[in-house]
Amino acid sequence: MMDILMYLFETYIHSESDLNVDQDELEQELLRAGFHQNEIYKALNWLEDLAALQSDDSSQNIATSSATSIRIYSEKEQQRIDTRCRGFILFLEQIEVLNPELREMVIDRVMGLETRDLQLDDLKWIILMVLFNVPGNESAYNTMEELLYSTDHGILH
Template sequence: MFDVLVYLYENYWRPDACPDHEQLWRKLSAVGFETDDIQEALSWLDGLSPTSIPSEALPIAPQAAQAHSVRVYLPQEQAALGEECIGFIHFLENTGGLTSDLRERVIDRALAAVGFEPGPLALDDLKIIILMVFWSLGQEPESLVLDELFVTPEDRLIH
């Protein structure tokens, strides 16, 4: 599924540039993606639209969350996301890379992705989810966030 999402991110500048599901399915199939991966990715994308997450389903409604709010993770969320992903989300939020609204969208889509793969979610998969959340809103993350999403720790240059 994540390979399909990366393909969409790299080949379509914005979600409105994507063809409808039927055409997209044919194109992804022609490129060589497996049917199961395409189905999972398209189902996951359906939940990515801004109106697909009812506010009452969120632990903290985005419009009610304050700039300095604290997110408490349920035991199921902790098991699905794992310490590394929760720490990364917390890091991005503390550095201003994620607002509380974006955090909740990331968590929602991460939990949906864990439904397709056994948890806890890998950090690299979470990074793809974060990119797709920004992509779905037609936004590009700040350069420092992009650096965190694309550069691995072992590839960083220490000055």
């Protein structure tokens, strides 16, 4: 599913392509690209859930906290998000790329994936998608994009 999300993000969002694509047409394109129908549906549902996080009803379910609080991960979250990824999320909060609400959106979308093998690069893509989807986070998006595409692996995670 992560491959489909990255493909869609790079093809439609990141490349300035037309965003008004018919869902049936999109499904056919993904099938032609070699993705499986079941995974396509899961990815499209994941994107719909991401968009729904912005609605007033859904945003009430996102827990917020003060700037001085520390996020404690549930056992299920710890199983899905390893120490390295949790450290990266904390780092992004410290440099103000993520605020508590955005952090919770990221965690929600990570938990929405059907994978037990979340890699740091996958997390970076999810964060980028969340930042792109929430208006007013252009600066944070640009910073995250630099971290994603950075070739200098000697700094930060």
